[in-house]
Amino acid sequence: MISTADVIASLRARDIENIGHGPLYRRLQTALKAVIDDGILKIDDALPSERDLANELGISRVTVRNAMRALVEEGVLVQRHGAGTFVAPRVEQALSRLTSFTEDMITRGMNPGAIWIEKTLGHASPEEAMALNLSPGTEVTRLRRLRTANDKPMALEYAVVPRAFLPSPDDVEKSLYDALAKYGKKPERALQRLRAELFDGETAKILGVPDGSAALYIERRSFLADGTPVEFTRSYYRGDSYDFIAEMQVDAR
Structure with missing residues (x-):
């Protein structure tokens, strides 16, 4: 575990007063985040006290308090009553395996959760019909929910499934893949597209992050055998x- 002296030295080396612009607490916030991103402070490491x-x-x-509060709101730090302030855990997902959010969280010893925003039936939009190879107007089941891990908001998810494979949105309790498995329709492979975006006002508010925060947008199409x-x-x-995380191998050629 890193010492207080090492954290202080790392912060001093970043010359807080000359980092960027804005109030001093924002500059300290930037410096603390850099110390974490550089791996000097690791997950579950305790930060020095406000006084120190x-x-x-x-x-x-x-x-100091304002900088820490801002990082807690971003989910970078977590405060534990009576214990102090610690680097919050991050979730890692391998891109080579097709797993559900629920499976990912349980594997990491975290408690998966969901806050339902929408569970409806409807007709496929042109984009949905193209993605799912459906005829225009085909009935689909739509699911929109906030995904959480240990009660912390992690992702906002919009899922669409042909109604022929999932007759009712109420069939989904926690895991969509568990519900599909009951009908013998659990996917066996998927294609994913990822890109970096910035959260807009509505999505940022739902996830409890500042407007304009960094986001990972993931679009996935899953297939049967x-x-x-x-x-x-x-x-x-x-x-x-x-x-x-993606594991890659050198081309033997």
Whole structure:
């Protein structure tokens, strides 16, 4: 575990007063985040106390408190009553395996959750019909929910499934894939497209992050063994809490 002296030295090396623009607490916030992003402070490492940071850096405790509060709101730090402030856990997902959000969280020892925003039946839009290879106007089941891990908002997810494969949205309790498995329609492969975006006002508010925060947009089409499209999902993941990992091999040629 890193010492207080090492954290202070790392912050001093970043010359807080000359980082970017804006109030001093924002500059300290940027410096603390850099220390975490660089791996100097790791997951579950405790930060020095407000008093120690203020005294050693020659700034007010209010400045330190505001910087820490901002990082807690971003999900970078977590405060534990009576214990202090710690680097919050991040979720890593391998891109080589097709798993559900629920499976990912359970594998990591976290408690998956969902807050339902929409569970409806409707007719496929032109985009949905194209993604799922459906005729225009085909009935689909639509699911929109906020995904959480240990009660922390992680992602906003929009899923569309042909009604022929999922007759009622109420069939989905926690895991969409579990519900599809009951009908023998659990996907066996998928194609995903990822890109970096910025959260807009509505999505940022739902996920509890500042407007304009970094987001990972993921579009996924999942297929049955015979190649039939079964799921079209668009998700917005918090960029400060989710990492995607791909394993690659050197071409033997």
